[in-house]
Amino acid sequence: MNAWSLPFDVMRFELRRSMTLGRLALWFLLVAFPVAIIATISSIARINLGAEFNAQELVEPFGMTLYFLVPEVTCLLGLLLWATPAISSEIEGQTWVYLTMRSAGRSTVLLGKYMTAVVWTLSAALVSVGISALIIGPEVSFRLWWVLSVLSVLSCVVHAALYVLIGAVFYRRTMVAAVVYTMVVEYGMSFVPALVNKLTVNYRLRGLLADWMGWEDARSQAENIFGSESATTHVSMLAVMALTLITLALWRVGRTEYPTQQEG
Amino acid sequence: MIELQHLTKMYGNVVGLNDINVTLDSAAYGLIGPNGSGKTTLINLLIGHFRPTIGSVTVFGKTPTRNREILRRIGLCPASDVLYPNVSALEWVRYQVRLHGIDRHQCGKLAEAALEIVGMTEAMGRPMGTYSLGMRQRTKLAQAIAHQPDLLILDEPYNGLDPVGRSEMTTILKSWASEGRGLLFASHVLQEIEAVTSSFLLIHGGRLLASGTANEIESILADTPQDVVVLGADASRLVQRLADAPWVNSLSLTNQRTQLNVSLSDTAEFYRLIPQWISDDQLSIDRLKTSNGNLEALFESLLRHHRGETP
Numbered sequence: 001m002n003a004w005s006l007p008f009d010v011m012r013f014e015l016r017r018s019m020t021l022g023r024l025a026l027w028f029l030l031v032a033f034p035v036a037i038i039a040t041i042s043s044i045a046r047i048n049l050g051a052e053f054n055a056q057e058l059v060e061p062f063g064m065t066l067y068f069l070v071p072e073v074t075c076l077l078g079l080l081l082w083a084t085p086a087i088s089s090e091i092e093g094q095t096w097v098y099l100t101m102r103s104a105g106r107s108t109v110l111l112g113k114y115m116t117a118v119v120w121t122l123s124a125a126l127v128s129v130g131i132s133a134l135i136i137g138p139e140v141s142f143r144l145w146w147v148l149s150v151l152s153v154l155s156c157v158v159h160a161a162l163y164v165l166i167g168a169v170f171y172r173r174t175m176v177a178a179v180v181y182t183m184v185v186e187y188g189m190s191f192v193p194a195l196v197n198k199l200t201v202n203y204r205l206r207g208l209l210a211d212w213m214g215w216e217d218a219r220s221q222a223e224n225i226f227g228s229e230s231a232t233t234h235v236s237m238l239a240v241m242a243l244t245l246i247t248l249a250l251w252r253v254g255r256t257e258y259p260t261q262q263e264g
Numbered sequence: 265m266i267e268l269q270h271l272t273k274m275y276g277n278v279v280g281l282n283d284i285n286v287t288l289d290s291a292a293y294g295l296i297g298p299n300g301s302g303k304t305t306l307i308n309l310l311i312g313h314f315r316p317t318i319g320s321v322t323v324f325g326k327t328p329t330r331n332r333e334i335l336r337r338i339g340l341c342p343a344s345d346v347l348y349p350n351v352s353a354l355e356w357v358r359y360q361v362r363l364h365g366i367d368r369h370q371c372g373k374l375a376e377a378a379l380e381i382v383g384m385t386e387a388m389g390r391p392m393g394t395y396s397l398g399m400r401q402r403t404k405l406a407q408a409i410a411h412q413p414d415l416l417i418l419d420e421p422y423n424g425l426d427p428v429g430r431s432e433m434t435t436i437l438k439s440w441a442s443e444g445r446g447l448l449f450a451s452h453v454l455q456e457i458e459a460v461t462s463s464f465l466l467i468h469g470g471r472l473l474a475s476g477t478a479n480e481i482e483s484i485l486a487d488t489p490q491d492v493v494v495l496g497a498d499a500s501r502l503v504q505r506l507a508d509a510p511w512v513n514s515l516s517l518t519n520q521r522t523q524l525n526v527s528l529s530d531t532a533e534f535y536r537l538i539p540q541w542i543s544d545d546q547l548s549i550d551r552l553k554t555s556n557g558n559l560e561a562l563f564e565s566l567l568r569h570h571r572g573e574t575p
Binding site: 003005006009010013016017019020093094095097098099100101102103104105108109257258260 | 340
């Protein structure tokens with residue numbers, strides 16, 4: 001019990017020290033920007049359609065927009081800020097040596113920081129999804145809300161593991177490496193109609209979106225984007241990805257002689 | 265307590281540490297060497313952060329890289345500063361103790377006790393961003409001793425401390441050493457270490473040049489060519505006395521003729537004769553500078569001994 005609760009204590013410490021004006025402002029920004037975009041689109045649709053506005057009929061464009069804004073953008077932006085610099089921030093702050101010389105230091109700190117990144121980003125994503133779903137329309141909000149909430153959870157869990165691994169491998173120019181990976185693989189290769197897109201997180205998330213929202217037309221018309229596998233396959237693949245990535249990150253952190261930036 | 269066998273650490277083609285062999289019992293030791301000499305590399309090897317390229321490190325009979333639990337018996341106060349501005353000393357020290365896997369309820373008590381030892385009780389609830397450098401140094405020491413280790417390793421602990429802070433730090437370290445617990449204290453200032461312990465490890469260019477007490481190191485130096493600088497208006501007049509002495513290796517006089525650099529193979533003979541010469545010739549000599557007061561010269565002498573350039 002004592003050992004199992006260690007990553008939670010790291011998370012508590014990390015969340016405590018993240019209570020700064022800058023960090024809180026970023027959290028609100030992550031919540032606000034999808035809400036602002038959805039509110040703008042919704043207002044335009046209501047003005048243009050007037051009495052003919054029917055949220056049920058517009059659930060697919062609204063759902064896809066909200067999916068793109070939250071699980072694919074908000075979650076990734078939040079995790080880029082939190083999960084990617086998990087190691088590099090300690091190295092740059094010259095505090096890594098304090099952590100690495102603790103008997104449970106390296107692995108516990110990495111797991112704790114991973115959990116912190118997930119919790120911090122996910123909280124912003126869930127609030128954003130909740131408010132946005134209500135803006136789109138109460139008649140569709142429940143299904144849209146739970147599907148996008150679950151997708152946000154999956155996005156945060158898997159992407160955080162991915163960024164933590166990138167941070168553990170590329171402890172110099174971490175952000176550059178993570179942004180390049182995201183643009184090339186998650187936003188680029190995930191749309192390539194080949195085997196390679198099945199190895200991306202966003203492909204799996206899009207497949208689940210179409211499956212859980214029952215958008216069969218979209219799946220049949222754009223199989224390379226939404227896939228044809230079952231939800232179970234997608235979830236299993238995401239679970240395997242998350243476990244593999246975090247295990248690799250733990251292994252890497254346990255083995256690497258990161259610089260302590262000290263002289264002498 | 266510590267056993268190093270043929271310990272070598274390479275950073276690519278650069279030698280960090282070179283074939284160090286030493287066994288240290290549980291006591292206080294000063295690790296002295298100039299900046300870049302390999303002190304921090306040695307410390308990183310002792311805490312298992314680095315793996316030796318060649319050779320082995322054992323601390324309390326175990327290899328730190330393979331037995332992370334041994335770190336619970338080691339406390340480290342690194343040279344680097346702590347940069348968690350909005351976290352209090354109590355929160356940080358408690359967190360550091362907790363990372364050793366110590367029970368959550370005990371961590372607070374241990375942290376408070378350690379902060380009391382270093383005199384930080386009053387300020388321990390304040391964010392560390394409001395601390396002076398001296399307060400941060402004391403907080404760093406608190407995190408190193410809070411889990412009650414058997415070996416305390418300090419890397420330049422006097423950095424940034426004012427004279428009062430230095431005195432307080434010396435008192436704490438002396439008290440630690442007097443309890444019979446292990447202490448390894450790295451510094452590039454000899455006087456700082458001398459105030460706490462008389463046992464030294466002298467490291468330079470990644471090599472362990474000498475180890476032992478001040479007397480033992482002096483006896484090594486007695487057989488080693490040493491440089492002595494003679495300063496004074498009549499320094500040049502000593503040349504005629506020294507020129508024929510068989511234990512003088514070389515002499516050089518500066519342009520101002522007030523500084524005479526003498527390389528000696530037998531310092532005892534030099535020190536026996538020099539007062540007599542000064543008296544007989546009524547010379548005005550202000551002072552003699554030896555390796556005792558000049559760390560670079562001391563290391564230079566030890567390097568010669570290390571290379572086998574003894575008479």
